[in-house]
Structure formats: C-alpha cells, structure tokens
C-alpha cells in the first residue's frame with residue numbers, strides 16, 4: 034500500500050520535523066496514552082500533539098526498576114523507563130507532558146514524572162471511573178484547566194473558531210478510521226489487522242493534516258484493490274493496551290492463520306467511534322465525546338459498557354473467537370477475564386482465549402503454541 | 414454446659430456470662446467456619462505465643478473481633494440486610510447506613526476474616542485459596558484482602574451481601590472485585606468514586622473540586638443504599654455515627670501519645686488490632702473495641718509510668734506503614750530484631766500529624782469527603798510520604814521501615830520514591846520492604862527476617878556511634 038509507505042517515510046522524518054518546528058517556537062505537547070486528552074485543545078493553540086505509545090521491549094522494564102517496583106503493567110513501566118532515560122526522542126522533545134490520570138498504573142507514572150523528573154513541565158488531570166453527570170462535570174473542569182494551561186503555556190488564545198477548526202480536523206480523522214474499520218465488517222475487503230494498527234499508531238505521532246491525507250489515500254487504495262477476504266478464522270483482539278513495538282501477539286495470530294478483523298484497546302488505539310459535535314458549547318461537546326459517549330476502558334466501574342461492546346463487535350464483525358491480550362498486573366482486566374468468557378459464550382456463542390504478556394521475548398514460544406491451538410480449535 | 418470453645422473465648426476476653434448468653438450463636442458460627450476442638454487448642458497456643466495476653470485490653474480486643482465475626486457469619490440467617498464496604502475504608506457512609514436501621518449489618522468482612530481466621534485461628538489459607546479459585550488467581554499480584562472476601566463468600570462462610578460500597582476513590586482492584594461479586598451473585602454496588610489526580614508536591618493543597626466530587630459520590634451512594642436496603646437514612650445518622658466512633662478516635666490519639674515513651678509500651682501487633690478495627694466495623698466490633706481500648710490505655714499508661722516496654726529502653730525507633738492483618742509473626746519480626754515501633758502510617762494520621770480540613774460543607778457526603786481529604790491517602794504518593802517525614806520529630810525516630818504492598822497498586826506506587834525522599838529529607842536510614850500485608854504465604858516472616866535484622870544491626874551501630882560522638 035502506497036499510503037502505508039508514505040506514512041513510514043513521514044514518521045521516519047517526523048522527529049526532525051518536530052525539532053525544526055520547535056526551533057521556530059512551536060510548542061510540542063506530549064500526552065500519555067488512554068484517549069482522554071482532547072488533541073483539539075493542543076491544535077487550537079497551534080501546538081503539535083504527540084502521544085507516548087512506544088513499548089514492548091523488555092530491557093526498558095529493567096530500566097524502570099530504578100523508579101518503580103515491577104507490579105505495574107509493563108506498558109506503564111515502559112513509559113517510566115523512557116521518561117527517565119533521558120534518551121527517548123519523543124519524551125525529550127515534549128515541552129509539556131499532559132497526563133490524564135485514569136487508574137493507579139497511570140498514577141504511578143504521574144508520580145515518577147513529578148518526583149524523579151521535576152525538570153519536565155507537566156499537567157495532570159483526573160478521569161473519573163464512573164459515568165454520571167457529576168463525573169462528566171469533573172472531567173469538564175479538568176479539560177477546562179488544561180485549556181487554560183495550554184493557553185498560558187503557548188501564549189495563544191483558544192478561540193471558538195480555532196477550536197471548531199481543530200474539532201473538524203480531528204472529526205475527519207476519526208471518521209476515516211471508522212470508515213476503514215467498518216469496511217472490515219462487510220467482509221468484502223481484506224484489511225490486515227497489523228495495517229489498521231499501524232495507521233492508528235501513526236496517527237498518534239504524525240502531523241494531523243498529513244495523517245488525514247494518508248487515511249483518505251489508504252481508503253481509496255483498499256476500495257480500488259480487489260482484495261478478497263482471507264481464509265482462516267476471524268478474531269476480535271482486545272485488551273488494555275496495544276503499543277507501538279508490541280507486535281508479538283498480532284504477528285503470531287497472523288502467522289497462525291488467524292485474521293484480526295476488529296480490535297478494542299483503550300491505550301494506543303484511537304477511540305474513533307464517536308465524533309465531537311461542533312455546535313454550541315465546544316468544551317462541553319469535547320467532554321461529552323471524550324468522556325461520556327466513549328465506551329469506557331476496563332478500569333471503569335462497572336465495566337459492563339465495554340463488555341457489551343465486545344459482545345456487539347463480536348456479533349457485528351461475525352468473529353469466530355476473541356483473544357484477550359492481558360498485560361501482566363493490569364488487575365481490572367485480569368478480574369474481568371474471569372467472568373467475561375461465560376457472558377461472551379452466552380451472548381455471542383464464541384469462545385475467548387487469554388494470552389498474557391510481560392513484554393518478554395521468551396513468551397513468544399508458548400504464546401505461539403497456545404494461539405495456534407486456539408485457532409485450530411475454532412476453525413470452521 | 415461448657416463448650417469446647419469456652420477456654421479460647423475466655424482467653425480472648427469473653428466473660429463467662431457472655432459465653433453463656435451467646436452459646437448458640439458461637440456454636441453456629443464455629444460450625445459454619447468448620448472449626449472444631451482441635452482448632453481451639455491450636456488457636457489457644459497460637460494466641461498465647463503471638464499476642465500480648467498479659468494485657469486484658471488486648472484480650473478484649475481479640476474478643477471484639479470475634480464478636481464482629483459472629484455477627485458477620487450469622488447476619489443473613491438472623492434476618493439482617495448486609496452491606497460490605499471496601500478498603501481502605503471511608504467509613505462515614507457505612508456508619509450512616511448502620512446507624513439508620515437495626516436490621517442492617519455493615520462491615521468489612523475481609524478484615525474480619527483476616528483478624529480472626531488469621532490472627533486467632535491461623536486458618537486463613539483455605540479461604541485465600543478459595544478466592545484464588547474464584548476469579549482472583551495467584552501469580553498476578555492480586556489483592557489478598559479481596560481473595561479472603563471472595564473466598565469467604567465462595568466457601569459459604571460469610572454471606573453474600575445485599576449491597577456493596579466500593580472503594581472506587583482509591584482502588585481499581587477493589588471496585589473490579591466488587592464487579593466480580595456482582596457477576597457471580599448479583600449484588601448491587603454503589604461505587605464511591607474519587608480521583609487521585611494530585612500533582613506531585615500539591616498536598617497539603619488540593620482542589621475543592623475533589624471534595625465536591627467525592628462528596629457528591631458519597632451522597633449518591635447513600636441514596637442507592639436507601640433504595641437497595643429499603644431503609645431511610647435517619648436525619649441525625651451522621652451525628653450519631655460520628656459520636657459513636659469519637660471515643661475510638663480519641664483513644665487512638667491517647668495511644669499515640671503513650672507510644673512516644675521509651676521503651677514503647679506495646680507491640681505494633683496489638684496496635685494493628687486496634688487501628689484495623691476502627692476501619693472495619695460499624696457495629697458491635699467497634700463498640701466492644703472502645704471498651705477494650707479504655708482498659709488498654711490504662712494498662713499502657715501504667716507500663717509507661719513503670720518504664721516497662723516491649724523492647725529495650727534505647728532501642729532504635731522505626732516507623733512502619735502498618736502491621737500484618739492476618740499473621741502476627743510477620744509484624745513481630747521487627748520487634749524480634751530489637752526495633753521499637755512507636756508509630757504506623759494509620760496511627761500517624763490519627764494522632765501524629767494534623768492537616769486541618771479546608772472549606773465548609775453542608776451535605777454529609779461533602780463533610781465526610783472534606784475530612785478524608787486531609788489524610789494522606791487520597792492524593793499523590795508524596796502526601797503519604799509527608800506523613801512519615803513529619804513523624805520523625807514527633808516520635809523521635811531513628812529510621813523507617815518503608816513497606817509497600819506488592820499486590821496493592823495504590824500503595825505500590827510508593828515503592829521507590831519513599832526511600833529516596835525520606836533519606837533526603839530526614840537523613841535517616843530507610844529500609845524499603847516489599848510485603849503482602851494480608852497473606853503470609855509468600856511474604857512470610859522468614860522471608861523478611863534477614864533484611865530486617867541487618868537493618869536493625871545497622872541502626873544500632875549508628876546509634877552507638879552517634880552517642881559516642883555526643884560524648885566526645
């Protein structure tokens with residue numbers, strides 16, 4: 034796909050491009066994964082927004098050991114390692130690090146950021162764990178404080194006109210992701226799971242307008258190429274986090290003949306199902322979409338909304354099985370993985386299979402054997 | 414007629430009349446727990462070995478836990494509506510529900526099981542294993558407090574609750590385990606949500622938004638409680654519950670004062686029984702606990718006046734986070750190594766360090782939230798560490814055993830920062846110690862002993878050399 038090649042080239046040069054922009058006074062806003070940072074706010078004050086999505090390397094976890102104990106999810110320990118290494122190009126280039134605090138894994142990162150790297154400018158705001166009017170208000174207050182901080186930090190006022198423009202841009206991106214994802218539902222087009230993930234990861238680092246061009250180009254290419262659905266069982270892949278650099282599970286699934294036709298992850302995969310309304314109070318609209326309408330991650334209480342979404346996706350995408358990608362010590366997901374299989378079997382009639390990861394190369398062998406066996410058993 | 418359990422219950426502070434009047438309930442409880450005569454004998458030896466039974470107050474405290482256990486185990490068949498709350502407890506809502514109806518039993522069953530099936534009967538393991546088999550598997554750093562709760566319900570030794578108050582203000586694991594209980598048994602839950610989004614260094618400051626949010630969540634949970642339990646919260650429930658827990662809090666403050674003595678008059682094993690009770694019971698346990706404390710405070714006062722303590726005078730003094738909830742041997746390791754423990758984090762928040770509440774609020778939820786936010790729990794990790802730092806002067810400390818709970822994420826966040834911070838700010842040595850505070854199967858006394866003994870030796874050497882320098 035030309036679009037993917039073009040994206041690769043852009044990403045290869047992206048850091049240098051950001052550096053040049055920074056040299057000319059543009060602020061770089063880094064934000065942590067989870068989908069609760071409205072990028073629109075950064076774009077509306079003419080800043081560049083990049084998300085920290087790299088992980089998957091076990092060496093990083095060892096380095097994190099100087100700052101945290103090992104009983105946290107490896108993705109967030111990786112973030113601690115990259116943050117404190119002083120060598121990560123994206124952490125280094127960020128002028129301000131924004132942390133929407135969700136669960137205690139993220140809070141741990143936020144504490145390390147505050148204590149061990151006080152020289153880094155940061156802004157922390159909380160995301161409630163329940164959905165109601167009070168929670169929505171709290172989130173809205175958080176992003177309003179963020180807006181003020183960004184205005185102060187960049188010296189640029191976020192006017193309604195600029196905010197609307199940014200929302201339009203981000204809506205376009207979400208809409209394109211949605212269209213691409215939905216093509217997989219029809220069964221007429223074949224989109225490799227790893228390509229969809231690649232687009233997602235790219236979108237967290239790429240220039241926004243460039244990314245939209247890439248997505249449009251990709252969509253055209255998919256429609257033009259006479260792609261036929263590949264044989265092999267269709268799978269729904271889910272978990273807390275699918276980081277850039279953590280391709281093991283995806284690779285193994287494909288090597289074993291499985292097709293990931295839909296995925297659901299809270300971190301490092303963009304929430305693209307909802308767009309933001311551009312009429313009325315735009316800050317409220319952002320809060321509505323980013324917090325209220327978005328299907329919650331696994332650390333939400335209760336997690337029913339997400340579990341129901343998984344059942345819905347399983348039916349709509351007509352999958353043969355669900356693979357639950359569990360990062361070690363992310364307890365919310367681990368607990369749900371105990372009682373969800375029965376629900377899934379009852380509601381969607383398909384089996385679920387749990388694979389766990391600590392980003393260890395040694396896992397690959399056993400993981401392959403287990404996934405292979407699972408795929409064998411569900412082949413129709 | 415004398416029962417096979419009489420001696421043990423007497424050892425645990427029960428009066429003969431109490432045993433007689435409660436005989437059928439005791440029997441029914443022990444039957445449910447599958448505890449027979451041999452278990453009583455073993456428990457008798459265990460309690461004598463690991464608790465300071467020369468103190469009547471300690472025996473009464475053990476009895477208070479047993480009374481809470483009996484009420485818990487029999488609650489369903491005695492027609493009560495049962496509410497469980499999560500840990501760490503924001504006790505206000507539970508106290509209010511409890512104060513509003515005699516037919517409602519509100520408790521932290523995991524803590525009750527730990528302090529009875531663990532501290533008294535040394536038979537917690539099968540319950541933990543049942544928790545592991547029912548959704549909280551081993552090897553994943555799952556909370557062992559929750560394993561006890563889920564295991565207790567799964568084994569049928571504690572009842573399925575009618576309503577749950579989830580500690581969503583602190584713990585991801587707890588709320589999710591509440592979801593598990595709902596998935597398995599259909600229990601309705603009120604998630605008391607809060608958001609720990611303080612930036613490092615923000616405490617003792619915090620946004621009023623946080624009080625308002627947590628307060629509104631508590632008010633909402635109370636409403637849900639009314640619906641789920643079919644009760645009306647009495648208009649004076651908040652005052653009643655505050656009054657009922659006031660003597661306990663007051664006594665804790667007096668105790669902290671007594672612990673300033675050298676030698677310290679009582680082991681942290683026994684203080685743990687106290688501080689945990691204040692966060693676990695809303696009923697008979699806490700009322701009996703107050704009586705026990707009255708006795709204990711007097712006994713300790715006598716010890717202090719007589720210069721009697723549980724470690725040698727002049728022993729190095731360390732602050733710890735908390736004592737073990739189910740296995741006294743783990744806590745004892747510290748004192749066995751010759752260290753005096755005058756303060757824990759929990760006690761520190763009662764009597765050691767004061768942060769005044771900010772703002773004035775009208776609803777019960779906000780008043781409770783405002784009070785809770787003055788403690789170090791619900792902020793960034795730095796807020797907790799500040800409590801240790803401030804205790805240095807109050808308790809004349811020589812060092813810290815900075816424990817962190819490996820299977821409790823909100824506490825594990827403290828693992829590395831606390832050591833560096835305390836060393837830098839206080840200049841005192843810090844032993845960072847990974848523990849499981851509720852389950853001693855992997856983090857046993859033996860696994861900790863070498864580290865603690867080495868640290869104790871180092872502290873003694875440091876004290877010796879400091880006194881030589883003073884002399885010169």
Ligand code: SF4
Nearest residue numbers: 500556584586587821
């Ligand atoms: S994980 Fe920690 S905070 Fe949560 S219930 Fe267990 S001990 Fe309490």
